[in-house]
Amino acid sequence: MSGLKDAGHLFRFAGLFVLAFLIFLVVRHYIVPKSFGQYGHYRGAAMGEIAAHPAKFAGHDACETCHSDIADKKKTGKHAHVNCEACHGALYQHVAGPEQPKPGLYQRFLVMVGKAIPPDPAVLRHADDPSTVVPVKPDTATLCVRCHTASAAKPKGFPQVNPAEHSNGMPCETCHQPHNPAIDAGGAK
Amino acid sequence: MNISRRQMLVLLPAAAVAWKFVLAETPEQSPNYKMTEHWWGMLIDISKCIGCGNCVRACRTENDVPEGFYRTWVERYHVSDENMTEPEVISPAGGENGFPVAAEDSKKYFFVPKMCNHCADSPCTQVCPVGATFVAPDGVVLVDPKYCLGCAYCVQACPYGCRYIHPKKEVADKCTLCYHRITQGLTTACCEVCPTGARQLVDLKDPKDPIHEFLKTHAVQVLKPQMATGAKAFYNGLDGSVR
Numbered sequence: 024m025s026g027l028k029d030a031g032h033l034f035r036f037a038g039l040f041v042l043a044f045l046i047f048l049v050v051r052h053y054i055v056p057k058s059f060g061q062y063g064h065y066r067g068a069a070m071g072e073i074a075a076h077p078a079k080f081a082g083h084d085a086c087e088t089c090h091s092d093i094a095d096k097k098k099t100g101k102h103a104h105v106n107c108e109a110c111h112g113a114l115y116q117h118v119a120g121p122e123q124p125k126p127g128l129y130q131r132f133l134v135m136v137g138k139a140i141p142p143d144p145a146v147l148r149h150a151d152d153p154s155t156v157v158p159v160k161p162d163t164a165t166l167c168v169r170c171h172t173a174s175a176a177k178p179k180g181f182p183q184v185n186p187a188e189h190s191n192g193m194p195c196e197t198c199h200q201p202h203n204p205a206i207d208a209g210g211a212k
Numbered sequence: 213m214n215i216s217r218r219q220m221l222v223l224l225p226a227a228a229v230a231w232k233f234v235l236a237e238t239p240e241q242s243p244n245y246k247m248t249e250h251w252w253g254m255l256i257d258i259s260k261c262i263g264c265g266n267c268v269r270a271c272r273t274e275n276d277v278p279e280g281f282y283r284t285w286v287e288r289y290h291v292s293d294e295n296m297t298e299p300e301v302i303s304p305a306g307g308e309n310g311f312p313v314a315a316e317d318s319k320k321y322f323f324v325p326k327m328c329n330h331c332a333d334s335p336c337t338q339v340c341p342v343g344a345t346f347v348a349p350d351g352v353v354l355v356d357p358k359y360c361l362g363c364a365y366c367v368q369a370c371p372y373g374c375r376y377i378h379p380k381k382e383v384a385d386k387c388t389l390c391y392h393r394i395t396q397g398l399t400t401a402c403c404e405v406c407p408t409g410a411r412q413l414v415d416l417k418d419p420k421d422p423i424h425e426f427l428k429t430h431a432v433q434v435l436k437p438q439m440a441t442g443a444k445a446f447y448n449g450l451d452g453s454v455r
Contacts, residue, residue: 064343073356111272172313
């Protein structure tokens with residue numbers, strides 16, 4: 024052991040390394056988010072956060088729950104597979120109520136320390152009154168031509184017209200009811 | 213600034229509480245959604261696309277995509293029968309406002325909607341130096357905005373040009389396959405508003421999904437198959453000239 028007699032400085036140095044490594048492990052434990060590595064080399068909680076993005080389109084199932092009369096009318100026509108929001112725009116807020124402001128930092132702090140109860144998401148967004156957000160009636164003059172203007176690039180079987188020649192300036196809904204556009208389906212008002 | 217020992221004793225626990233608060237993560241939003249039971253993809257039917265731009269507008273609305281950037285866009289191809297390798301391709305404002313009227317001529321015209329292919333072996337996730345982008349267990353390629361540094365390696369790596377650096381957040385941004393919708397049982401915004409059904413969300417792990425029968429009976433192709441990205445945007449009727 025005489026060879027190690029003068030090696031004290033090496034052990035002290037090695038001790039420092041071990042200490043530094045332990046400190047690194049402790050710091051790392053606190054800095055790396057808990058869900059990192061849960062599913063792979065990424066933060067597992069990121070998926071929940073991305074999924075928390077508020078939706079803007081409600082989906083046609085939601086529309087048809089209340090507007091079953093329109094759904095029935097649409098079902099038999101050429102526009103059966105054109106969903107409501109394709110023409111009427113994004114209407115999640117019509118279904119779920121207008122978006123409420125997110126709780127602020129102070130509010131969340133109160134919840135954290137137990138001085139306030141967390142808000143119920145169902146109370147934050149409710150659709151007691153769908154009329155708070157209502158769709159604007161689409162203008163058929165701009166809406167219909169978006170799809171039905173004739174162009175060589177469109178599939179051949181798709182119904183296409185030259186709007187200027189086709190209606191003589193009359194709005195489309197004079198002859199075609201958008202929910203069931205065939206003229207013999209009672210289009211004219 | 214001088215801090216006394218007494219002040220320090222108060223400040224340290226306060227800082228610890230604050231840090232705990234920073235680390236607190238949002239819990240799983242849809243408790244009924246099981247990631248391992250899905251493998252998402254998209255079916256895009258070229259023969260049905262009319263170039264109306266509904267998908268591009270809906271995507272912008274649904275995902276707050278900044279002006280001038282696109283998570284999905286539509287291209288119009290114009291291909292002559294003599295020179296298939298050099299098609300004329302236009303995509304004015306990503307097709308957001310539709311396309312100019314095309315007059316009949318001797319060449320072939322068609323529309324190609326484009327978006328993230330949600331590759332199973334995605335080149336964009338492999339180059340991320342910090343683990344900010346990944347293929348989720350349900351097959352969706354996502355970006356963790358809290359971890360992303362905005363180095364844009366992934367923007368360069370994507371062979372399909374589907375990523376961009378968000379001008380405000382300064383992190384990589386891309387199609388999430390409307391992750392907030394599909395985890396709730398809704399379809400994506402672009403599929404919801406497509407008037408002709410040219411886009412369909414598909415779940416390859418769902419044995420009842422009609423995609424299995426469709427893939428078996430149609431000439432379906434993915435973009436740049438030679439790159440072996442495991443792309444899951446399946447194109448029906450894809451012309452050989454499409455890049």
